[in-house]
Amino acid sequence: MSAGIDLDDVCCDFGSFRAVDHVNVSIQPGEFFSFLGPSGCGKTTILRMISGFTEPSSGVVRIGGKDMRGQRPNQRPTALIFQNLALFPLMSVADNIAFGLEVRGVDRAKRRARAEELLRLVDLPGAGDKMVSQLSGGQKQRVAIARALAVEPAVMLLDEPLSALDLKLRQHMRAELRAIQKRTGVTFIYITHDQGEALAMSDRVGVMSHGRLQQVANPRDIYDTPVNGFVASFVGENNILTGTVGNIGQGLATFETALGVFRARMPATSMGPVKLYVRPEHMRFSTTPGEVNSVPVTVGDVAFEGNFISVHATTANGTVLVAELRNDGTGAMPEPGAAMHMSFDPARAAILPDETAAEA
Numbered sequence: 219m220s221a222g223i224d225l226d227d228v229c230c231d232f233g234s235f236r237a238v239d240h241v242n243v244s245i246q247p248g249e250f251f252s253f254l255g256p257s258g259c260g261k262t263t264i265l266r267m268i269s270g271f272t273e274p275s276s277g278v279v280r281i282g283g284k285d286m287r288g289q290r291p292n293q294r295p296t297a298l299i300f301q302n303l304a305l306f307p308l309m310s311v312a313d314n315i316a317f318g319l320e321v322r323g324v325d326r327a328k329r330r331a332r333a334e335e336l337l338r339l340v341d342l343p344g345a346g347d348k349m350v351s352q353l354s355g356g357q358k359q360r361v362a363i364a365r366a367l368a369v370e371p372a373v374m375l376l377d378e379p380l381s382a383l384d385l386k387l388r389q390h391m392r393a394e395l396r397a398i399q400k401r402t403g404v405t406f407i408y409i410t411h412d413q414g415e416a417l418a419m420s421d422r423v424g425v426m427s428h429g430r431l432q433q434v435a436n437p438r439d440i441y442d443t444p445v446n447g448f449v450a451s452f453v454g455e456n457n458i459l460t461g462t463v464g465n466i467g468q469g470l471a472t473f474e475t476a477l478g479v480f481r482a483r484m485p486a487t488s489m490g491p492v493k494l495y496v497r498p499e500h501m502r503f504s505t506t507p508g509e510v511n512s513v514p515v516t517v518g519d520v521a522f523e524g525n526f527i528s529v530h531a532t533t534a535n536g537t538v539l540v541a542e543l544r545n546d547g548t549g550a551m552p553e554p555g556a557a558m559h560m561s562f563d564p565a566r567a568a569i570l571p572d573e574t575a576a577e578a
């Protein structure tokens with residue numbers, strides 16, 4: 219019932235502009251896979267090439283191992299869900315869900331039974347007789363998913379389906395979508411520019427920039443071990459320092475900056491420019507200098523955010539460093555104006571090819 223998808227060296231050109239640039243990825247049957255990236259990076263174009271609305275300029279899309287060249291959208295085992303749901307407002311919920319089955323000539327009793335089954339699946343049991351106009355945004359979204367699932371697609375393609383919903387509902391629907399995907403076992407391909415959505419729902423995430431797939435990994439690895447400055451900066455926050463690499467050995471390197479010499483992981487030797495990236499939650503404060511990677515600072519803004527405390531501090535040369543401290547009552551809590559030391563564990567900092575280099 220679910221199928222894998224292979225994008226084999228796929229490119230898509232619009233005139234002289236290359237929107238998708240040599241993308242290679244294999245998505246497993248039953249996987250929840252997200253393409254994550256900023257506006258214009260080529261996500262929708264990838265989805266359109268999978269669904270058949272756009273043909274690749276070169277390369278091959280395979281669904282369930284089958285070459286899709288020449289296969290029209292309605293010949294592909296895919297269903298597409300957009301932000302604008304295009305439900306029929308004057309039809310009942312059940313008729314909306316069963317619409318695709320009616321087109322295929324399935325009889326009324328079977329359509330109704332299938333609609334009820336799908337309503338239970340999306341957690342709207344008994345809502346079949348309601349009109350679409352009586353539903354909330356989140357309920358409409360679930361009806362749209364049920365309607366797409368009615369025709370038993372092997373692959374669901376979701377194009378920012380939650381972006382029209384308010385924040386609370388969006389967060390709730392993340393868990394719903396994930397649960398629906400697990401229950402059905404259908405392959406979900408989800409595109410979004412919202413890192414929180416991609417990280418929370420996906421088995422794996424493909425981060426894109428300028429038509430290129432920068433990294434494909436599970437959410438934890440995307441966040442903890444980004445391969446370059448673009449991924450590090452697009453997914454989460456960072457303190458970023460410029461400098462030059464000194465000695466390299468056993469995965470760690472020294473990095474000479476205007477603030478002093480630091481040690482950090484260097485996952486790959488890069489021929490181009492590199493920068494040092496440290497996430498705010500890995501910065502520590504102390505009243506005495508730390509043993510490694512320590513820099514004296516003057517504490518600036520201390521913002522209480524509930525579960526964490528965000529602290530800005532300034533070094534002697536005016537560089538602003540940001541820390542996020544857990545609000546758990548442990549560790550020295552910086553006070554505005556205090557002279558302190560900030561430090562970070564070398565294993566928690568990375569020297570990576572810099573952002574502009576990754577995007578070039």
Ligand SMILES: Nc1ncnc2c1ncn2[C@@H]1O[C@H](COP(=O)(O)OP(=O)(O)OP(=O)(O)O)[C@@H](O)[C@H]1O
Pocket residue numbers: 232235237255256257258259260261262263264411
């Ligand atoms: N039919 C087209 N003709 C010309 N250029 C196009 C066409 N479709 C897309 N593009 C361009 O290709 C690039 C990628 O577009 P795409 O819609 O895939 O991006 P996206 O990552 O989905 O962005 P968004 O998040 O804003 O939807 C953009 O620069 C866009 O302007």
